[in-house]
Amino acid sequence: MEIKSQLHSLSAESLHQITACPDCDLLVRKQPLKVGGKAKCPRCGCVLYTNKPNSVDRSLAFSISGLILFVPANVYPLLSLDFSGRVQHGTVMSGIIEMYQAGISGVATLVLFCAVIIPLVKLVVITFILGCVRLSVKLKSLILLFRFYRAISVWGMLEIFLLAILLSCLKLIDDADVIFRGGFFAFSGLMACAVMISATLDEGYIWRHLDRSFYD
Amino acid sequence: MTETRQLTARDIGYALCHSCHLLNPYTDRPLPKGYKLICCRCGAPLKFRKTRSVGRTWALLVASMILLAPANYYTVMTVVELGYAQPDTIISGTLRLYHSGFVLIAVLIFIASVLVPFFKITGLMYLLYSVQRGKVRRVAHRILVYRIVRVIGRWSMLDMFVMSILLAMVQFGKLANVEPGPAATYFTLVVVLTMFAAETFDPRLMWMEQPERGVENE
Numbered sequence: 539m540e541i542k543s544q545l546h547s548l549s550a551e552s553l554h555q556i557t558a559c560p561d562c563d564l565l566v567r568k569q570p571l572k573v574g575g576k577a578k579c580p581r582c583g584c585v586l587y588t589n590k591p592n593s594v595d596r597s598l599a600f601s602i603s604g605l606i607l608f609v610p611a612n613v614y615p616l617l618s619l620d621f622s623g624r625v626q627h628g629t630v631m632s633g634i635i636e637m638y639q640a641g642i643s644g645v646a647t648l649v650l651f652c653a654v655i656i657p658l659v660k661l662v663v664i665t666f667i668l669g670c671v672r673l674s675v676k677l678k679s680l681i682l683l684f685r686f687y688r689a690i691s692v693w694g695m696l697e698i699f700l701l702a703i704l705l706s707c708l709k710l711i712d713d714a715d716v717i718f719r720g721g722f723f724a725f726s727g728l729m730a731c732a733v734m735i736s737a738t739l740d741e742g743y744i745w746r747h748l749d750r751s752f753y754d
Numbered sequence: 755m756t757e758t759r760q761l762t763a764r765d766i767g768y769a770l771c772h773s774c775h776l777l778n779p780y781t782d783r784p785l786p787k788g789y790k791l792i793c794c795r796c797g798a799p800l801k802f803r804k805t806r807s808v809g810r811t812w813a814l815l816v817a818s819m820i821l822l823a824p825a826n827y828y829t830v831m832t833v834v835e836l837g838y839a840q841p842d843t844i845i846s847g848t849l850r851l852y853h854s855g856f857v858l859i860a861v862l863i864f865i866a867s868v869l870v871p872f873f874k875i876t877g878l879m880y881l882l883y884s885v886q887r888g889k890v891r892r893v894a895h896r897i898l899v900y901r902i903v904r905v906i907g908r909w910s911m912l913d914m915f916v917m918s919i920l921l922a923m924v925q926f927g928k929l930a931n932v933e934p935g936p937a938a939t940y941f942t943l944v945v946v947l948t949m950f951a952a953e954t955f956d957p958r959l960m961w962m963e964q965p966e967r968g969v970e971n972e
Contacts, residue, residue: 557777558763558770561897563958565761565768581760581961582897587775619923626925633922640921642934645942649918652911681796685773692949695908695915702915705859709851709916710923713930745774749795 559584593740598668600738604661604731611728612654614721616703621714629721630654630699652695657732660694663687664735671747681748688741696729762961764802773798807956808882814951815878818944822871825944829935831917837928843937844868844913866912867941874910874948877903878955885959893960900957907952910945914938 555568559579571577571589579586590596615627630653637646663683670680703725707716763770769780771793778793780800785791791800829841842850844867852860877899884896917934924932 557775558768560770560772560775561900561957562961563762563764563770564961565763565766582894582957584897617919617923621926621930624926624929626923628919628922633918633920636921636925637918637934640934642938645914645934645938646918648911648942648946649914653915653918685796685798688773692908695911698909698912699915701862702912703919705862705912706916706919706923708859709856709920712856742775745776745795749776 557586559586587742588740590738590740590743593738593743594668594672596738597735598665598672600731600734601661601665601668604728604735605665607724607728607731608658608661610724611721614724615719616721616725617707618717618719619710619714620717627719630725652693653699656690656694657696657728660687660690660732664739667744671744684744684748691736694732696725696732700726700729762958769800769802771796771798771800803958804954804956807954807959808885810954811878811882811951814947814954815875815882818871818947818951819875821940821944821947822875825937825940828937828940830913830937830941831920831935832933833924834928834931834933836930841935844941863913863916866909870906870910871944871948874903874907874952878948878951881955881957881960896960897957900955900960904952907945907949910948911942914942914945 556565557568558565559582561584562579562582564579564581566577566579566586568587569577571587573589573591576588577586578584612630615629617628619626619628634646634650634654637643637649664687667680667684667687669675670677703722707718710716763777767779767781768777769791770777774793774796776793776795778791778800780791780802782802792798793800826844828843830844831847832839832841834840840850848860848864848868851863881896881900881903917932917938920932921934924930
């Protein structure tokens with residue numbers, strides 16, 4: 539269900555019922571949404587707010603699963619390469635360490651952040667926020683944490699890293715035997731969790747909750 | 755249908771918090787020293803529009819265009835196989851992949867490393883140009899360009915991730931080895947700068963001070 543409602547007149551008492559489009563600044567009258575619905579800007583089509591079903595529980599489930607999967611995805615080898623008898627294992631970190639040793643520390647640092655640190659921080663932060671919301675724990679710092687989560691969100695690049703793993707396999711498979719190891723499947727699951735968190739997370743709901751818990 | 759300008763938050767002295775999407779009263783009048791307006795819900799600083807959006811985006815774009823030259827001129831990766839070193843730039847590496855039969859990889863790497871940066875830079879330049887010229891027509895088309903630029907930007911990192919995995923996997927001394935080249939750093943900088951450029955561009959500028967076309971769907 540999509541709601542596209544435009545504002546034609548303005549009066550003081552209606553101010554709390556309106557919002558603006560983040561992309562084009564158009565004022566839009568807020569309307570209640572059916573579960574699963576989203577409201578779009580009538581002018582530019584930007585999604586204004588959503589009503590996702592069971593948002594907190596579902597995102598929390600995915601974020602806890604993601605945290606669990608993070609450990610095997612980064613500890614165990616993703617792939618093993620059998621190059622005429624010599625076997626080489628590769629983890630996420632070993633590639634980054636090789637990059638540091640090869641002297642391209644800038645690239646290595648960015649890969650480290652995009653593929654390991656930011657996904658981990660995102661998982662920890664969102665699990666903590668959702669856990670607090672779920673248990674109705676009121677903490678002022680949650681607001682700052684959620685702002686931080688939104689700011690770093692775009693730098694988590696697990697899905698791109700997974701595509702890179704698959705591409706490297708396709709390339710290596712010609713010269714050597716490539717064996718998918720446990721780490722690869724854990725990493726795939728981790729990526730799926732990260733994608734599902736962003737799909738199920740209803741940011742508007744979290745903000746309304748954080749707002750309430752602060753003023754209560 | 756009459757041509758009326760649609761009401762924006764700025765028109766009525768309100769600003770949308772870009773962190774939590776709450777509408778806040780706002781003014782751009784100078785405040786006494788030490789005061790600034792923040793969102794009443796999340797505390798993020800409020801602004802009508804992103805600060806010096808056009809200038810900053812231009813600066814980042816020019817910087818990334820300059821860096822594109824060394825990123826494409828120097829070697830990005832040297833593959834050593836049976837003692838024979840094969841240095842490659844981004845373009846020559848993609849071509850080699852293509853000619854060796856890795857068509858799918860070649861196409862994806864070409865899209866991520868060549869087309870995406872090219873589209874991002876030209877797309878943002880086009881948006882900046884139309885904002886500065888005050889072009890108002892077909893703004894729906896330009897918001898699409900803006901959204902594509904934002905979505906595809908991160909995918910340029912693909913090549914760097916592939917290189918990191920190849921470095922980890924192909925460690926067989928003289929038999930087979932992979933060494934990164936200086937272009938990797940330049941290319942990474944291009945990716946980071948263009949991602950920041952997409953962030954600093956304010957799409958709301960595209961609608962500013964313009965009479966709206968008649969609104970359909972009413």
